[in-house]
Amino acid sequence: MSEALSALARAIHFVADDVLWGPIRIGGVTLPSILALLLFGSGLFLTLRFGFVQVRCFREALQALVPSRRSDGAGALTPFQAFMTALAASIGTGNIAGVATAIVSGGPGALFWIWCYGFFATSIKFAEAVLGMKYRRLDGGGGLSAGPMHYLRDGLRSPRLAMAYAVIAGVAALTTTPFTQPNSIADVWRSQLGVPTLWSGITISVLAWLVIIGGIRAIGLAMEKLSPLKVGLYLLGGLWVIASHAGQIPAMLALVFREAFSIGSVAGGTAGVGIMVAMRYGIARGIYANEAGYGTAAVAYGTAQSDDPRRQGLAAVMEVFIVSFVTSSISAFTILLSGVWRGSQNTGAAIVAEAFDTALPFGGLVVALCVFLFGYTTLIGWAYYGEQFLEYVFGPRVVVPYRWTYCGLIVLGAVSRVDTVWAWGDLMNGLQIFPNLVGVIGLSGVAAAVLRGGKR
Numbered sequence: 300m301s302e303a304l305s306a307l308a309r310a311i312h313f314v315a316d317d318v319l320w321g322p323i324r325i326g327g328v329t330l331p332s333i334l335a336l337l338l339f340g341s342g343l344f345l346t347l348r349f350g351f352v353q354v355r356c357f358r359e360a361l362q363a364l365v366p367s368r369r370s371d372g373a374g375a376l377t378p379f380q381a382f383m384t385a386l387a388a389s390i391g392t393g394n395i396a397g398v399a400t401a402i403v404s405g406g407p408g409a410l411f412w413i414w415c416y417g418f419f420a421t422s423i424k425f426a427e428a429v430l431g432m433k434y435r436r437l438d439g440g441g442g443l444s445a446g447p448m449h450y451l452r453d454g455l456r457s458p459r460l461a462m463a464y465a466v467i468a469g470v471a472a473l474t475t476t477p478f479t480q481p482n483s484i485a486d487v488w489r490s491q492l493g494v495p496t497l498w499s500g501i502t503i504s505v506l507a508w509l510v511i512i513g514g515i516r517a518i519g520l521a522m523e524k525l526s527p528l529k530v531g532l533y534l535l536g537g538l539w540v541i542a543s544h545a546g547q548i549p550a551m552l553a554l555v556f557r558e559a560f561s562i563g564s565v566a567g568g569t570a571g572v573g574i575m576v577a578m579r580y581g582i583a584r585g586i587y588a589n590e591a592g593y594g595t596a597a598v599a600y601g602t603a604q605s606d607d608p609r610r611q612g613l614a615a616v617m618e619v620f621i622v623s624f625v626t627s628s629i630s631a632f633t634i635l636l637s638g639v640w641r642g643s644q645n646t647g648a649a650i651v652a653e654a655f656d657t658a659l660p661f662g663g664l665v666v667a668l669c670v671f672l673f674g675y676t677t678l679i680g681w682a683y684y685g686e687q688f689l690e691y692v693f694g695p696r697v698v699v700p701y702r703w704t705y706c707g708l709i710v711l712g713a714v715s716r717v718d719t720v721w722a723w724g725d726l727m728n729g730l731q732i733f734p735n736l737v738g739v740i741g742l743s744g745v746a747a748a749v750l751r752g753g754k755r
Contacts, residue, residue: 334586343419346418352612360620361617381611384518390673408559409578410631416581425612446597448464449461451738467734468684468685474708488671490649504707507675511706529676533673537655594738633655685705
């Protein structure tokens with residue numbers, strides 16, 4: 300039995316790490332993964348098709364940051380709550396640990412490629428949000444269902460592709476997020492506060508249950524409060540660290556741009572590998588940070604009490620901007636300016652905590668709190684995503700058992716070793732990208748028409 304499980308784990312790692320997300324090696328050149336190239340290419344195509352919406356409509360997109368309870372259509376959440384729910388789910392520990400890993404493994408130039416992918420990823424999120432609003436399902440009793448499965452079925456006329464997406468994404472949400480996020484939180488609590496992982500798991504599970512069991516309206520209310528708090532806290536702490544090293548900012552930026560296009564090698568090898576390694580890690584971690592291409596934006600923005608898909612699409616543009624150019628930059632700047640990326644034995648969130656400690660007396664505790672808020676809100680947001688996916692497959696009867704199961708798995712996740720779970724998550728998230736991008740690209744003309752004409 301143990302040999303069979305080991306073989307299964309190896310197979311999962313191979314498909315996730317080598318086939319989907321692993322680098323492509325052609326001769327002496329290392330390219331980003333298949334999925335990274337696919338997503339980057341899709342973002343470039345959609346940016347051109349939408350006429351650089353992220354630039355032309357940026358001022359209008361800024362309005363998404365203004366809290367408003369005004370609603371002009373049917374739905375479950377106010378437009379601002381829908382925006383905050385999407386933001387909460389996408390700003391997870393990947394914005395701290397993932398960005399840190401990109402800098403440590405790919406060098407300072409990886410930050411440029413995080414920005415580069417973030418710029419083009421805004422168009423993917425715009426399309427997902429628009430299509431999520433346009434093809435969502437509302438019933439007279441207040442029920443709501445939204446997500447890529449609806450625009451794949453009703454827009455692309457492919458019910459089989461819609462069902463495949465819903466099954467893959469639902470299984471991914473249930474079998475990965477309750478393990479990975481609480482495990483990261485429990486690890487930080489153990490190292491910074493000495494809290495046993497079991498007690499961390501129980502605490503996180505109860506806190507998540509208090510919100511998740513109430514459904515999307517309870518989730519929206521919680522995210523409306525927690526999303527600004529977690530971004531604001533991380534922003535303030537990070538800016539303090541950056542300000543304390545302000546004199547080094549010009550040199551750091553020069554280093555980032557120089558290393559992004561360096562023909563030298565980050566870790567040895569043939570000429571040109573330096574560029575490719577920085578690009579590979581920057582794009583890969585940028586994908587993890589902003590989640591463009593996963594299709595989850597269609598679920599979150601589809602809940603808005605609005606009949607204006609264009610407005611929600613522009614809110615999604617702002618979401619990617621905050622994730623890719625604000626929170627991710629804070630993580631990278633603190634690591635680079637403090638110098639901890641050179642020779643540190645730490646990786647992930649630990650190296651960010653080390654960077655904060657260079658300027659703040661309790662910098663590590665600030666990072667620990669941010670890791671909790673980032674991971675906790677991601678847990679809650681993805682709980683709703685998984686609920687929508689599995690309800691599409693099994694019907695409303697699955698909702699309550701799903702919520703209880705999801706919260707119960709959080710305890711197990713906090714005390715588990717999750718190397719294979721992370722690989723499983725990479726595999727399932729990677730698989731859901733394929734059908735989603737088929738729908739997004741295939742229906743990009745619909746999103747372009749909405750952009751031109753407003754409410755359609």
